[in-house]
Amino acid sequence: MQAILAAEHVTKIYAVHAKETTAVRDVSLDIREGEFVCLLGTSGCGKSTMLNLFAGFTQPTNGRVLLRGQPITKIEPRCGMVFQSYALFPWKTVRQNVEFGPKMKGLPAARQRELADRYIAMVKLSGFENHYPAELSGGMQQRVTLARSLAADPEVLLMDEPFAALDAMTRQVMQEELLAIQEASGKTVVFITHNIDEAILLSHRIVVMAANPGRVTAVIENPLDRPRDLAAQATPAYASLKSRIWDLVVGDVRGAIAGRAGRA
Amino acid sequence: MNAVRAMTRSVAIPLFALGRSGGWSTRGSILMLNVLGVAGFLLLWQVATAGGFLSPLFLPSPGQVLSEAAQVAATGELWRSIVDSSRRVFFGFALAALFAVPLGVLMGLWAPARALVGPFVSLLRPLPSITWIPLTMLWLGIGEAQKIAIVFMGTWVYILVYTVESTKRVDPLLIKAARNLGASDLSVMREVILPGALPGILAGLKVSLAISWSCVLSAEMVAAQSGLGALIWNAKDWSNLALVLVGMVCISLTVLVADLAAGVIERLLQPWERHRHV
Numbered sequence: 001m002q003a004i005l006a007a008e009h010v011t012k013i014y015a016v017h018a019k020e021t022t023a024v025r026d027v028s029l030d031i032r033e034g035e036f037v038c039l040l041g042t043s044g045c046g047k048s049t050m051l052n053l054f055a056g057f058t059q060p061t062n063g064r065v066l067l068r069g070q071p072i073t074k075i076e077p078r079c080g081m082v083f084q085s086y087a088l089f090p091w092k093t094v095r096q097n098v099e100f101g102p103k104m105k106g107l108p109a110a111r112q113r114e115l116a117d118r119y120i121a122m123v124k125l126s127g128f129e130n131h132y133p134a135e136l137s138g139g140m141q142q143r144v145t146l147a148r149s150l151a152a153d154p155e156v157l158l159m160d161e162p163f164a165a166l167d168a169m170t171r172q173v174m175q176e177e178l179l180a181i182q183e184a185s186g187k188t189v190v191f192i193t194h195n196i197d198e199a200i201l202l203s204h205r206i207v208v209m210a211a212n213p214g215r216v217t218a219v220i221e222n223p224l225d226r227p228r229d230l231a232a233q234a235t236p237a238y239a240s241l242k243s244r245i246w247d248l249v250v251g252d253v254r255g256a257i258a259g260r261a262g263r264a
Numbered sequence: 265m266n267a268v269r270a271m272t273r274s275v276a277i278p279l280f281a282l283g284r285s286g287g288w289s290t291r292g293s294i295l296m297l298n299v300l301g302v303a304g305f306l307l308l309w310q311v312a313t314a315g316g317f318l319s320p321l322f323l324p325s326p327g328q329v330l331s332e333a334a335q336v337a338a339t340g341e342l343w344r345s346i347v348d349s350s351r352r353v354f355f356g357f358a359l360a361a362l363f364a365v366p367l368g369v370l371m372g373l374w375a376p377a378r379a380l381v382g383p384f385v386s387l388l389r390p391l392p393s394i395t396w397i398p399l400t401m402l403w404l405g406i407g408e409a410q411k412i413a414i415v416f417m418g419t420w421v422y423i424l425v426y427t428v429e430s431t432k433r434v435d436p437l438l439i440k441a442a443r444n445l446g447a448s449d450l451s452v453m454r455e456v457i458l459p460g461a462l463p464g465i466l467a468g469l470k471v472s473l474a475i476s477w478s479c480v481l482s483a484e485m486v487a488a489q490s491g492l493g494a495l496i497w498n499a500k501d502w503s504n505l506a507l508v509l510v511g512m513v514c515i516s517l518t519v520l521v522a523d524l525a526a527g528v529i530e531r532l533l534q535p536w537e538r539h540r541h542v
Contacts, residue, residue: 077446087441104446
């Protein structure tokens with residue numbers, strides 16, 4: 001089967017103040033349709049760079065990024081980004097934010113409203129349609145962002161540590177809701193995290209990345225049954241998967257800490 | 265420029281007095297101190313003038329000012345002056361806004377436009393509007409057009425600078441998000457850049473509105489048959505200090521009312537800011 005989203009030998013070099021930094025080097029990756037893939041790694045491993053490349057916010061220095069075999073050369077609405085910092089339009093109500101994608105597609109007003117109602121209900125925000133983002137908590141704003149992306153109906157959902165800013169309990173609820181939404185919609189999701197538990201709970205596959213330069217060190221199939229809930233964390237399969245991933249990342253994490261200490 | 269600064273300050277103080285900045289005290293006691301201060305000042309003024317400590321030629325008493333006000337209000341002269349000045353401010357300010365807001369958005373979005381107009385902004389900004397009086401009188405005479413031109417010249421640069429800055433400061437992440445959701449250039453403009461820049465543009469308009477009053481008054485003092493500026497200037501020539509003070513108080517009150525109205529419009533245009541006002 002052809003991958004819906006692919007990176008072919010992608011290298012991305014940023015030049016900041018005449019100093020070149022290799023964000024990712026020679027990354028190749030295939031993402032299958034309907035799959036939930038987590039990009040897991042410590043800071044500086046290039047996972048956000050990969051997401052920005054998939055969204056078309058930036059272009060690779062070398063190699064290609066493909067959506068259904070076609071190179072991504074500009075901002076790609078078919079790859080919908082769920083931003084970590086929400087990026088909601090403060091002057092639009094919850095409903096107007098969620099209607100934005102359908103409106104940009106030129107759908108009739110009644111259809112926009114119908115889609116907004118459906119996705120607002122899906123993220124359990126019915127009753128808050130006429131609130132402005134500033135009137136909502138962080139967890140609620142994150143759900144609006146998710147609903148806004150879903151309503152735009154992209155082929156791939158790109159999620160950049162969407163739950164990192166939430167408190168631990170809210171995050172758990174959001175993870176289970178996201179899992180249910182993904183099961184129901186069958187959307188392809190690329191999800192960035194530095195949280196091993198989150199990656200195991202959500203993913204079909206986990207792409208482990210390392211820093212300096214950013215690269216893929218392992219791709220792990222997640223054998224746990226779906227649908228999953230927190231009870232899965234008590235199983236031996238979960239424990240062995242987690243320790244396997246930890247062994248892969250621990251060197252990189254220690255290296256990053258030592259590197260920071262060395263610089264300080 | 266001092267006149268300009270004094271004008272904006274006269275607008276800022278009553279807002280402060282309305283109890284926005286609390287903390288040390290309740291709204292009620294702030295209001296009480298406001299009233300106490302003003303009443304005390306009036307009393308002092310009355311004692312100083314009626315008690316013979318100050319000559320009425322130097323400063324008329326509050327009572328004289330009040331009866332003068334009643335007189336010019338009764339003849340209709342006061343209202344005509346307020347309406348004439350307000351009309352000049354309205355047209356000059358509206359023209360300046362219609363010219364400067366679109367130009368400012370263009371300059372905020374497009375660096376070449378910024379580079380092209382930038383030098384004119386730098387040169388015109390330090391010029392007080394009264395320096396335009398000789399030229400505008402030569403070109404336009406001393407009629408309405410000249411007063412409107414003075415208001416225009418005194419405000420458009422400020423509106424422009426505010427508009428350029430607030431357009432440039434629209435969060436690029438929101439523009440990225442809109443494009444990611446499928447927005448075209450035109451949609452990004454209408455749905456993100458304009459509403460994103462609106463708070464800054466409105467703030468600039470509010471400041472410029474206060475400035476436009478100082479422009480029209482100075483223009484009216486130099487050459488005009490009507491308006492609050494002419495009222496004050498003529499009263500000075502007749503040594504009618506009470507009328508001068510009536511004019512000054514009226515200017516304060518009119519600018520205050522205009523500023524409150526601008527504040528109401530500002531809130532109506534930005535319902536998403538409502539949580540900050542409750």
